[in-house]
Amino acid sequence: xxxxxxDFDDIQGLVRFGxxxxxxxxxxxxxxxxxxxxxxxxxxxxxxxxxxLDDAPQAALQVAFTSVGLQALGVGADVLAxxxxxxxxxxxxxxxxxxxxxxxxxxxxxxxxxxGPGKIPHLIVMLYARPGRLAAWTQTVQGAKWxxxxxxxxxxxxxxxxxxxPFGFADGLSQPALDWQRQRDPxxxxxxxxxxxxxxxxxLGYPNEYGRYTDRPLLDPWSPAASLLAMAEDVxxxxxxxxxxxxxxxxxxxxDVNGFWRFVDQQANSNPQAxxxxxxxxxxxxxxxxxxxxxxxxxxxxxxxxxxxxxxFTFDSDPGGTKCPIGAHIRRANPRNADIPGDxxxxxxxxxxxFGLGSKKFRYDVxxxxxxxxxxxRGRQFGAVVPPEHAKQPGYPIPGERGIYFLAINxxxxxxxxxxxxxxxxxxxxxxxxxxxxxxxxxRSAIPGCAFTNTFSLPQESGLRTRIxxxxxxxxxxxxxxxxxxxLRALQxxxxxxx
Amino acid sequence: MTPQANFMVAAPVAAGRIDDLRHLLAxxxxxxxxxxxxxxxxxxxxxxxxxxxxxxxxxxxxxxxxTAFGLPRVDYPTYxxxxxxxxxxxxxVWSELVQRAGNGLRQVFSYCDGFSASTDLLAWMKSHNVSxxxxxxxxxxxxxxxxxxxxxxxxxxxxxxxxxxxxxxSMQPSQIHKTLRSFVSTEQQAGxxxxxxxxxxxLGWQFRNLIHLVGVPFLLLVLAPFLLLYLPxxxxxxxxxxxxxxxxxxxxxxxxxxxLAVQEDLDVTNQFNAFGSVKPGLFRQWLLMFxxxxxxxxxxHIYTRGRLARVSTIHAARWVFLDNKKRMLFASxxxxxxxxxxxxxxxxxxxxxxxxxxNGIAYPRTNWLVLDGSKNEQKFKYVLRRHQLxxxxxxxxxxxxxxxxxxxxTLIRQGLENAAxxxxxxxxxxxxx
Numbered sequence: 001x002x003x004x005x006x007d008f009d010d011i012q013g014l015v016r017f018g019x020x021x022x023x024x025x026x027x028x029x030x031x032x033x034x035x036x037x038x039x040x041x042x043x044x045x046x047x048x049x050x051x052x053l054d055d056a057p058q059a060a061l062q063v064a065f066t067s068v069g070l071q072a073l074g075v076g077a078d079v080l081a082x083x084x085x086x087x088x089x090x091x092x093x094x095x096x097x098x099x100x101x102x103x104x105x106x107x108x109x110x111x112x113x114x115x116g117p118g119k120i121p122h123l124i125v126m127l128y129a130r131p132g133r134l135a136a137w138t139q140t141v142q143g144a145k146w147x148x149x150x151x152x153x154x155x156x157x158x159x160x161x162x163x164x165x166p167f168g169f170a171d172g173l174s175q176p177a178l179d180w181q182r183q184r185d186p187x188x189x190x191x192x193x194x195x196x197x198x199x200x201x202x203x204l205g206y207p208n209e210y211g212r213y214t215d216r217p218l219l220d221p222w223s224p225a226a227s228l229l230a231m232a233e234d235v236x237x238x239x240x241x242x243x244x245x246x247x248x249x250x251x252x253x254x255x256d257v258n259g260f261w262r263f264v265d266q267q268a269n270s271n272p273q274a275x276x277x278x279x280x281x282x283x284x285x286x287x288x289x290x291x292x293x294x295x296x297x298x299x300x301x302x303x304x305x306x307x308x309x310x311x312x313f314t315f316d317s318d319p320g321g322t323k324c325p326i327g328a329h330i331r332r333a334n335p336r337n338a339d340i341p342g343d344x345x346x347x348x349x350x351x352x353x354x355f356g357l358g359s360k361k362f363r364y365d366v367x368x369x370x371x372x373x374x375x376x377x378r379g380r381q382f383g384a385v386v387p388p389e390h391a392k393q394p395g396y397p398i399p400g401e402r403g404i405y406f407l408a409i410n411x412x413x414x415x416x417x418x419x420x421x422x423x424x425x426x427x428x429x430x431x432x433x434x435x436x437x438x439x440x441x442x443x444r445s446a447i448p449g450c451a452f453t454n455t456f457s458l459p460q461e462s463g464l465r466t467r468i469x470x471x472x473x474x475x476x477x478x479x480x481x482x483x484x485x486x487x488l489r490a491l492q493x494x495x496x497x498x499x
Numbered sequence: 500m501t502p503q504a505n506f507m508v509a510a511p512v513a514a515g516r517i518d519d520l521r522h523l524l525a526x527x528x529x530x531x532x533x534x535x536x537x538x539x540x541x542x543x544x545x546x547x548x549x550x551x552x553x554x555x556x557x558x559x560x561x562x563x564x565x566t567a568f569g570l571p572r573v574d575y576p577t578y579x580x581x582x583x584x585x586x587x588x589x590x591x592v593w594s595e596l597v598q599r600a601g602n603g604l605r606q607v608f609s610y611c612d613g614f615s616a617s618t619d620l621l622a623w624m625k626s627h628n629v630s631x632x633x634x635x636x637x638x639x640x641x642x643x644x645x646x647x648x649x650x651x652x653x654x655x656x657x658x659x660x661x662x663x664x665x666x667x668x669s670m671q672p673s674q675i676h677k678t679l680r681s682f683v684s685t686e687q688q689a690g691x692x693x694x695x696x697x698x699x700x701x702l703g704w705q706f707r708n709l710i711h712l713v714g715v716p717f718l719l720l721v722l723a724p725f726l727l728l729y730l731p732x733x734x735x736x737x738x739x740x741x742x743x744x745x746x747x748x749x750x751x752x753x754x755x756x757x758x759l760a761v762q763e764d765l766d767v768t769n770q771f772n773a774f775g776s777v778k779p780g781l782f783r784q785w786l787l788m789f790x791x792x793x794x795x796x797x798x799x800h801i802y803t804r805g806r807l808a809r810v811s812t813i814h815a816a817r818w819v820f821l822d823n824k825k826r827m828l829f830a831s832x833x834x835x836x837x838x839x840x841x842x843x844x845x846x847x848x849x850x851x852x853x854x855x856x857x858n859g860i861a862y863p864r865t866n867w868l869v870l871d872g873s874k875n876e877q878k879f880k881y882v883l884r885r886h887q888l889x890x891x892x893x894x895x896x897x898x899x900x901x902x903x904x905x906x907x908x909t910l911i912r913q914g915l916e917n918a919a920x921x922x923x924x925x926x927x928x929x930x931x932x
Contacts, residue, residue, distance in 0.1 A: 085751060096760035100836050210876045215750075320930055339846065354850075356808040357801075362910055362931065365809055366903065368839065369846050414838050415876075423839045429767055432903035448766055449899015463672055463929035467661060 004182040006199070010230070010244040010487045013048035014062045014126070014378055015202060015409055018172070021056035022128035023160040025380055026138070027405070029114055029121035029481075030150040032072040036498075037149035039073065043495035045141065048128075049488055059129040059137040063491065064248045064483035066090065069122030074497040079241065082217025083484065086413045087247060091480050092117050100418065102426035102437070105445045107477040113252075114154045114479040121153040124250065124483055131160075154479075156252070158380040158405065166255045166381065166402045167279070167440070167474075168388030170289030173310050174334060176374040177302035178202055186211050189339040189350075190371060193314045196302030197374050204242030204411050205233060205487075209372050214411045216242025225496040229489055244487030246409050249375070249417045251480035252382070253441070254403040257391050260440075260474045265394040267468055276392065278468075281458055282439035284328030285310075287388065292324040293317055319363075321459040326431055329440045332424045335431070339369045363432045373419045375408040403475070413482055428453040441475050500640035500700040501586045502708075503550070506593075507819060510611035510627045511576035517556060520579060520610040524554050524891035532762035532770070534894045540603030543894040546595060548586040550643055551815055551832050552894040553770055554607070555580045559826070560755075561775055561886060564860045567745040568779050575822050579611055582830055584815045586642040588701070597621050631817035632788065633795035639803040640697070641909060643896045648693050649908035650900060652683065653932075655692055656911065660932060672925035676915075683915060694912065708799070715796045736782055737868060744778060747861035748878040751885060758889050764836050766898050768814060771840070772888040773829045776860045784824050787858040791818050794855060805906045809847035812840065814902050818855065827859060834901040841880050849873045861886070907931050 013019070032038045048060040065073065067088045070080060080088065092098065092109040103109055109116040129137040165171035176197040186198050186209045200208030204216045218238035219226040232240035261279070268274035280286050295312045303311045314336040318324055324331055340353045341364065352358055358365065383402025390396045410416035424430055425438045428447055436455045437443070444454040456468040486494065512520055527538040536544025543552055557578045566572055581604075585592050596604060597620055604624075608614045614623060659682050660667060667675055686692040719726075763769050777784055798807065807813050816831035833840050844852050853872035857865040863879050865872035873879045897905075914920065914928035 081750070085753070085756065089753070094757065094760050096764055099764045210874055212876060215877055354809070356806045356810075356848075360804070362907060363903075365847075366811060368842055372842060372846065415842065419838055419842065423835055427835075429834065429901045429903065432901075432907065434901075434904055434907075447899060449897065450767075457932075459930060460668075462668070463926035464660070464667060464675060465930070465932055466664070466668075467657075467932075469661065 006180055006182070007230075007244060008050040008052070010489050011050040011203065012062050012245075012485050012488070013050045013060055014248075014485065015246060015376070016050035016052075016178075017056075017060075018378055019056070019060050019128040021130065022060055023131055024134035025126070025128045025158045025160075026134060027127070027156040027158070028125040028150075028152060029154040029156065030123050030125060031153050032069065032122045032149065033151045034148050035072060035074055037145045039495045039497060041143065041145040041149045042073075042491060044143065045491075047488060047491055056130075059127070059133060059140075061128070061137075061141050062126040062485065063123060064126075064485040065123045065494075066120050066481050066483055068120050070484065070494070072122050073494055075494070079217045079219060079223075082215065082241070084215065084247070084413060086418065087482050087484060090120055091115065091249075091251075091482050092120070097418070100422035100426075102421065102441070102443045102445075103477055103480075105443050106473065107443050109477075109480075112477065112479045115250075115252075115481045116479075119153075120481055124248075124481075156382065156405065158382055159385050159402075161381050161385050164388050165404055166257050166383070166386060166391065167260055167283075168257075168386075168391040169279075169283050169285065169287055171404075172377060172379065173285070173289045173307065174330070175376060176201075177304070178376075182206070186371075189354075190369070191338050191340060191344050192301075193336045193338050194301040194371065195311070197371060201374060201411055201416065202376050202409055203244060203246050205230075205240050205244060208411060214242075216240070216245075218242075224498070225493050228493045228496060230487075241486075241490050241493065243490070245490050246411050246485050247413050248483040248485045249406070249408040249410065249413060249480075250483060251406040252403065252478040253406050254401055254476045254478045256472075256474050256476070257386060257398055257402065258394065258396070259472060261392050262394040263472060263474075270394075275394075278458075279392070281325050281328060282456065284324045284330035287392075291330075292328070294323075321457075322461050325456070325458050327433055327436050327439065327456060329425075329438055332430055332438050333420060334374070335367050335370055335424070337367055337370050339371070341365050341367075366432045368419070368423065373416055373424075375410045375416050375420060378407040378409060380405045380407070403478070409485070433457065439471065442471070442473065444471060444473050501642050501698050502639060502700070502704050503584060503586055503636045503815075504589055504592075505584050505631065505634060505815075505817060506582070506589065506624075507629045507631070507817075508581040508608075508624050508627045509578045509629050509821065510608065510614070512556060512579050512610055513612050516610045517558065517577060520607070521556055521891055523607060523610070524556070527554075527892045530762075530765050532890045532893045533765050534892045536894065540607060541596075541600040542603075543896075545599050546585075546592075548592065548595075548643055549894070550584040550586070550646075550896050551770075552581070552583040553772075553830075553890050554892045555582070555772055555830075555888055555890050557772075557774055557828070557888055559774055559776075559888075561747075561861065564747050565776055565779065567747060567860070570779055573825070575826060576612075578821065579607070580828070581607075582817075584636065584832075586644075593621055593625060596624070629819055629821065631795075631819045633791040633798060633818040635798040635802065635807050635813065635816045637814050637902050638805055638905065638909070640700075641905065644695060645697075646897050646900070646905055646908070648695060649912045650897065650904070652692055652694065652915070653908045653911050655686060656683070656915075657932065672922045672929065675929065676920065676925045680915060680918070694916075711796070712800050715792075734867075737786075740778070740782070741865055741867075744864070745861075746863050746878060746882075748863060748881045749885070751881060756884065759837075759884070759887055762889060762893075766895060767901050768832055768834050768895055768898075769837065769840075770890045770893045771829075771831045771833060771837070772890060773856075773883060773886045774826065774888050775886045776826050777824065778858055778860050783858045787827070788824070790854045790858075794818070794851075805902065807848070808851055810843050811906075812843060812902055829856075832895065834903070837884075838880075841883060845873045845876055845879060852879075859886075 177195050179199050198209045200206035213234040218232050226239040229239035230243045232238045264278045265275050289310050291313045293313050344350050381404050386398050408417050428437050439456045454471045458466040527534045527540050529535040812834040814832040819828045850869040853865045853869050856862050857872050861882050863875040911931050
């Protein structure tokens with residue numbers, strides 16, 4: 001076993017697997033009622049690790065804590081202070097954060113059904129099982145201590161869907177590939193888009209895309225229970241509470257399926273083909289998940305044969321956005337660019353680009369480099385399932401609420417999730433555009449100096465764009481929180497805390 | 500073309516009056532640090548030529564850092580600074596300030612040492628003006644009037660395009676161009692749109708600019724043999740310091756972070772001040788002066804069209820020495836949120852950041868002046884945040900507009916006014932909408 005080998009039995013399975021075979025799933029948002037009982041429950045909880053089995057297990061359990069939850073469990077202030085500012089501050093702790101995340105207007109945390117100010121749950125227990133086995137698994141997991149230990153803040157059942165999100169689009173197609181082999185050297189400028197990302201972007205305790213270890217709590221070996229932890233790779237004298245753990249961003253996003261299709265139908269004068277084409281332009285993929293831009297002939301690092309047919313592309317072939325609009329959802333969420341845009345060949349060209357003396361074209365080199373802003377998605381859905389063929393019929397009766405539980409894993413919430421959400425998805429100025437935000441997720445709120453942000457531009461080959469105006473809001477935030485998803489040793493450390 | 504210029508009035512705040520001054524400055528605001536353009540103290544909205552302005556009470560919480568070099572703390576004064584970026588000559592701005600905001604400014608400056616009821620405001624401001632050692636303006640020559648006219652032009656064109664979409668989409672590019680030109684000319688005749696002609700470039704400015712353009716390289720050429728001879732010694736001196744200078748990068752105090760956060764992201768543009776001490780000794784001071792001299796040259800002659808190296812989100816930025824070059828202020832107006840601004844800096848101009856800031860105390864360790872430093876991402880972000888000062892009152896003449904918006908609007912106007920474009924050029928121009 002080399003020094004670089006990754007300890008899969010110390011990592012929660014969710015980091016490596018989406019548990020797609022475990023179709024039955026529910027989440028408990030809990031408050032700690034009795035810390036001793038909670039620790040006792042945690043000590044024996046069958047939390048799933050990331051070891052690859054021949055076949056998926058029958059069931060899985062993942063556990064993650066908010067900062068108030070860690071406090072309630074007995075983590076001391078000095079240890080807690082080692083976590084990141086945004087985790088400590090919480091998703092709703094600062095109005096500035098809500099502004100950046102687009103959590104204003106109807107998305108305001110004041111209106112959330114859970115997770116709003118003063119309503120942050122302590123922990124989340126995530127249960128996954130094969131069909132029909134969830135009830136039994138829940139009982140097994142809860143055990144004797146559950147009722148004494150916890151108070152249920154919210155029970156979030158999920159609906160079993162087969163790869164389609166509620167609007168009817170194939171979902172979860174593009175994920176970063178993690179460099180489990182730890183062979184990637186992140187230093188220097190990357191001149192091509194890569195989907196292979198340093199482990200430290202998704203796990204604490206490993207080098208990130210800057211070749212640095214993201215800050216996390218490092219404990220003195222003599223501090224209580226610290227001996228249960230692994231030593232820090234970068235600071236060998238310290239015990240690493242973050243090692244093999246990461247942050248989990250959870251947002252409950254309610255989708256107005258009828259509203260979405262009614263709007264595109266009206267824009268398309270009820271022409272079914274035009275309606276679908278417009279919806280696909282907004283997403284940036286066809287309903288079946290195929291990209292709107294052509295696939296590349298050469299392979300992309302980190303895009304393997306299994307997802308190549310839908311992910312072997314960048315937007316370099318479509319700088320004007322005539323195939324896939326510049327503001328399309330997938331182009332905002334992952335612009336698939338390199339560190340330096342354009343064709344850099346040789347030292348002179350590299351120097352020119354580095355000093356900003358490359359192309360002078362409008363929109364050239366405007367975007368941040370993608371590799372520092374990736375997240376791993378592990379979302380599930382809620383609400384009764386609507387088959388895609390019904391979803392896209394405007395006016396088809398769809399009672400009840402539905403949407404997705406957006407779950408994202410990242411080691412640095414502010415540089416990864418918050419950046420993608422704030423600077424790209426919700427920004428009304430993304431990629432030198434104006435007056436529009438994400439066609440799916442945008443909150444359409446006016447901003448000072450800009451009376452409207454509810455447009456969507458479809459660049460055309462002929463030159464003159466088509467602009468959709470008056471887009472309503474299709475997605476509303478109903479809840480959310482930042483969690484710490486500890487490694488398994490760290491869970492045992494937490495279970496052993498005794499104040 | 501009307502070039503841009505800047506002012507920064509700096510004066511020590513009288514002992515014990517900082518809090519009262521902050522309260523007074525806050526009365527100008529409608530939101531944290533965002534001024535009401537019509538406020539009673541300085542009605543910024545009346546100033547036709549003012550792009551940005553701000554008042555900052557510069558309380559430096561990092562004065563103890565010098566003790567890490569084994570030197571005693573120096574209690575520098577706390578300054579009130581008043582910064583502005585404007586079009587045209589300084590004399591016009593000074594007299595406009597006195598004329599439109601004389602009473603308000605007198606009230607504000609009365610909190611400063613040595614300012615009394617009998618002080619001549621104009622002379623006092625001029626004598627307390629501190630020039631930057633390096634200054635960047637996003638698009639040299641683009642005036643506030645132009646920004647506003649061009650934005651109105653784009654909005655009018657956008658709604659015309661929207662209202663006439665079906666007929667325009669059936670036209671050839673040249674026909675669309677002609678139609679838009681005639682629409683705009685009708686609007687101009689009706690007085691609904693105005694596109695003022697650029698004023699002639701002042702001769703004195705052109706002359707000074709030319710002298711600077713050739714003078715700096717000439718001087719460098721003359722100095723080159725000496726600099727080359729000095730290089731090995733320089734590298735030795737630099738490395739010795741780089742290997743021993745302390746990093747001071749503690750985690751951010753939550754109260755400080757909150758104080759900064761409440762006043763950020765209220766507009767698409769944010770204000771930014773970073774303030775700190777230059778590392779002790781003449782080596783660092785001279786090195787910094789030399790590097791900023793070069794940066795200033797590039798900003799003045801090369802980066803004059805929307806980009807400072809690869810960064811296209813800065814509207815205006817300046818580096819200013821204070822206290823006999825012992826402390827430095829960096830002040831800027833940038834688009835987006837601070838996290839993105841810092842990422843842009845680190846990933847796009849990390850080397851530039853290192854040369855400009857690594858001579859400041861606390862900066863993460865650099866190697867050979869340009870390497871590492873800011874690439875130590877988290878440490879760099881802690882250092883920057885720690886040295887950031889909240890602004891007390893901030894004015895931006897065109898809320899809601901980013902530097903990219905301004906560039907697009909200018910390009911739209913240029914294309915509109917160009918009657919001789921080919922079909923391909925018109926197509927490219929239409930893609931700006």
